[in-house]
Amino acid sequence: MKTLKIGWAGLGNMGTPMALNILKAGYELTVYNRNKNKEQELTAAGAGAVNSLQELASHCDIIFTMLSDDTAVKSVYNENDGLLSGTKAGMLLIDMSTVAPETSRYLAAQCKTKQVAFIDAPVSGSVQPAKEGKLIILAGAELQDFEKAKPILDVLGKLALHLGPVGAGSSAKVAINYLLGINIQAMAETVLFAEQNGISKEDMLTIINEGACGNGIIKLKTPAVLADNYPPAFALKYIVKDLKLAKEAGLKSPLSEPLLNTFEAAAADGLGEEDLMAVIKYLKQH
Numbered sequence: 001m002k003t004l005k006i007g008w009a010g011l012g013n014m015g016t017p018m019a020l021n022i023l024k025a026g027y028e029l030t031v032y033n034r035n036k037n038k039e040q041e042l043t044a045a046g047a048g049a050v051n052s053l054q055e056l057a058s059h060c061d062i063i064f065t066m067l068s069d070d071t072a073v074k075s076v077y078n079e080n081d082g083l084l085s086g087t088k089a090g091m092l093l094i095d096m097s098t099v100a101p102e103t104s105r106y107l108a109a110q111c112k113t114k115q116v117a118f119i120d121a122p123v124s125g126s127v128q129p130a131k132e133g134k135l136i137i138l139a140g141a142e143l144q145d146f147e148k149a150k151p152i153l154d155v156l157g158k159l160a161l162h163l164g165p166v167g168a169g170s171s172a173k174v175a176i177n178y179l180l181g182i183n184i185q186a187m188a189e190t191v192l193f194a195e196q197n198g199i200s201k202e203d204m205l206t207i208i209n210e211g212a213c214g215n216g217i218i219k220l221k222t223p224a225v226l227a228d229n230y231p232p233a234f235a236l237k238y239i240v241k242d243l244k245l246a247k248e249a250g251l252k253s254p255l256s257e258p259l260l261n262t263f264e265a266a267a268a269d270g271l272g273e274e275d276l277m278a279v280i281k282y283l284k285q286h
């Protein structure tokens with residue numbers, strides 16, 4: 001058993017496999033999730049569980065958060081009954097959610113008032129790389145904080161990059177998810193266009209994946225498109241969030257506006273809880 005006591009708040013699609021990897025690496029792990037049912041997989045695997053964020057903070061040395069969005073993260077960190085109500089000086093909090101760079105800097109400032117260090121460390125990669133410990137971790141931090149966290153980040157990812165001060169991880173994350181959105185919409189539009197002209201999606205996806213236009217994300221989403229079934233790995237509502245974050249962070253390029261409009265319209269059509277690849281269903285009907 002490793003001596004550092006690790007805490008984890010947020011056991012959704014990503015948080016659960018990531019927290020399991022911390023446990024498997026031999027750390028003492030305590031978890032907290034708002035919906036208690038989602039703690040069961042972790043407690044069955046040997047993690048402790050607490051009933052409040054304050055308790056989590058008072059019990060741990062380093063706490064990770066993997067939560068849906070900026071509002072959730074601010075709420076979980078709050079100093080009334082959130083993490084910052086229970087922290088001790090010298091602790092380290094690491095937020096791995098995808099949020100605005102501004103939110104990461106705000107959280108770091110809040111932590112500083114409690115003499116707590118903070119790292120923004122969002123991830124590139126979805127549920128499968130999370131399970132395999134092969135995420136790419138995009139960190140913004142003071143160097144000494146990054147170095148302290150690095151052995152644990154290495155349990156979660158195949159690569160942990162220190163990109164600059166707090167906020168840099170979130171800046172890199174909103175940029176990479178812009179490319180993710182473009183890839184997904186381009187894949188959907190290409191398959192639908194080919195089908196309109198009598199080329200089956202099976203044939204079109206073979207052409208894409210066997211040639212230079214095939215890439216990791218297209219290969220990953222190919223089985224879902226072939227089955228026309230989109231259970232959420234990365235929920236469509238989250239790419240809407242991330243494209244809005246990119247816009248707020250200054251993205252103003254020819255493709256950015258129509259991309260956000262498409263995913264927003266797909267979410268408004270009821271596809272927000274499905275995987276982002278479900279945008280193909282929206283595009284097929286419009």
Ligand code: NAP
Nearest residue numbers: 010011012013014034035067068072097098126233234238
């Ligand atoms: P998810 O499955 O929807 O899980 C969200 C988590 O946030 C749940 O544990 C949820 O708790 C918690 N939460 C939400 N609002 C809360 C609040 N106000 N107070 C306390 N807890 C709250 O999301 P996910 O797919 O794991 O994604 C998590 C983050 O990683 C998001 O920022 C997402 O953009 C990013 N991300 C996702 C992927 C992916 O492929 N899924 C990849 C890279 C990055 P409850 O269970 O109680 O609702």
